[in-house]
Amino acid sequence: MTFVQIIDCKTSRIDELNRLMDQWVEQTQGKRTATHSTVGRDRSDASHVVEIVEFPSYDVAMRNSQLPETDRIFREMIALCDEMPSFTDLDVVRDEGLYKAQSRRLLDMLAHEPELALLDAVLTENYHDHDPANEQDAIGMDAFRRVVEMWRSGFDFAFTVDDQLAEGDRVCTRWTWRASHSGDFMGLQPTGIDVTMTGMCVHRFQDDGKIAEGWWQYDRLSLMAQLGAVEA
Numbered sequence: 144m145t146f147v148q149i150i151d152c153k154t155s156r157i158d159e160l161n162r163l164m165d166q167w168v169e170q171t172q173g174k175r176t177a178t179h180s181t182v183g184r185d186r187s188d189a190s191h192v193v194e195i196v197e198f199p200s201y202d203v204a205m206r207n208s209q210l211p212e213t214d215r216i217f218r219e220m221i222a223l224c225d226e227m228p229s230f231t232d233l234d235v236v237r238d239e240g241l242y243k244a245q246s247r248r249l250l251d252m253l254a255h256e257p258e259l260a261l262l263d264a265v266l267t268e269n270y271h272d273h274d275p276a277n278e279q280d281a282i283g284m285d286a287f288r289r290v291v292e293m294w295r296s297g298f299d300f301a302f303t304v305d306d307q308l309a310e311g312d313r314v315c316t317r318w319t320w321r322a323s324h325s326g327d328f329m330g331l332q333p334t335g336i337d338v339t340m341t342g343m344c345v346h347r348f349q350d351d352g353k354i355a356e357g358w359w360q361y362d363r364l365s366l367m368a369q370l371g372a373v374e375a
Contacts, residue, residue, distance in 0.1 A: 145235040146201040150194040152220070152228035157184060157192060160223050164194075167216040176207040190225065201234065243307045246314045246346050249354060250302040259288045266354050273358045297328025298338075305341075317343040320361070324370060331370055338369040 154160055164182065168175075177196050185191035198204035207213060221227065249265045256262070263284060272281040272290065281287045294300070300322030308315045320340045326333050342361025346354045367373045 144200060145238060146198045146204050147233045147235055148196045148198070148204060149231040149233065150196070150228050151231070152192050152194075153190050153225040154192055154223050155190050155225070156223045157189075160192065160220065163216060163219055163223065167212060170212040170216075171207075171210055174210055174212070176203045201232070240307070240309050240314075241352065242312070242314045242346075242348050243309050243316075245348070245352060245354065246307065246316050246344070247304055249346070250304065250316070250318060253291055253294075254301045259291060262288065262291075267349055270354065271356045273356070275360070276363050293328075296326045297324065297331075297333075298322035299325045312348045313345055314348070315343060315345045317341075328370075329372075331372055334370065336370060338366055340366045 161182065164180070168180075177198055179195075179197040181195045183193050183195075185193070196204075198207065245265055249262075252262060252265065266284060266287070269283055270287055272287050274281070274290070277290070281290050300320055303319045303321065304316055305319055306317040318341070320342065322338050322340075324331070324334045324336045324338060340362050342359065344360070345358045347356040349355045364373065
C-alpha cells in the first residue's frame with residue numbers, strides 16, 4: 144500500500160529549505176526510497192510550508208528514514224523552522240488519476256460508443272489529433288469523427304490498456320488493440336480475420352479536464368501484414 148508522509152512546518156527561509164531538499168536528493172542518489180516529493184506554501188500564510196513525500200509502502204519509508212543523509216538533513220531542516228515541524232503518516236486508500244481515467248474513457252468510447260457526438264464530453268471542440276499514418280492532422284470534432292468512422296467501418300475493435308503514465312497536463316497510455324476485420328479498410332475487402340496491434344497515445348488536457356490534443360503511435364505495418372496487404 145502506498146504511504147505518504149506530510150511534513151508541516153513554519154519558516155521564513157523557504158529558499159534555504161528548497162536548497163536543503165536539493166542536497167538531500169543529490170546525497171541520497173541510488174539509496175533513497177521516496178518516489179515523489181511536493182512542497183507547497185500556504186497562500187494565506189507565506190511562512191506555512193507543507194511537504195508531501197510519497198513512498199511505495201510504510202516499510203520502504205522506514206528504510207529511507209534510517210539513511211544517515213536523511214537524519215542529517217532533518218536536523219538541518221529543524222534549524223530552518225520557526226518551530227518543531229509536525230509529521231502525519233498516511234496509508235493511501237484511494238489514488239485516482241482523473242486525467243488517466245479520462246484517457247481510458249476515450250479509448251472505450253472510440254470502441255463502443257454508438258453516438259460519436261458524445262465524444263464532445265471528453266474532447267475539446269477544437270481537438271487536434273496527430274496520427275503519422277494520416278497526411279493531415281485531424282483538427283476539430285468533425286474531422287476526428289471522420290477518422291473514427293473510417294476505423295469503425297473496417298473493424299469491430301476494443302482497446303486493452305496495458306500501462307499509463309501521467310505528468311502535468313499529459314497522459315501517456317500504452318495499449319493493445321484487438322479487432323475483427325469486418326468491413327472495407329483502405330480498399331481491403333473484409334476478411335473476418337482477427338488482428339492485434341500495439342501502440343500508445345499521448346493526450347494533452349485542458350484545465351477543464353477535456354482532451355485538447357492527441358499524438359498516436361502504433362504498429363500499422365504489423366496490422367497490414369496480418370491482413371495480407373504486405374509481406375510479413
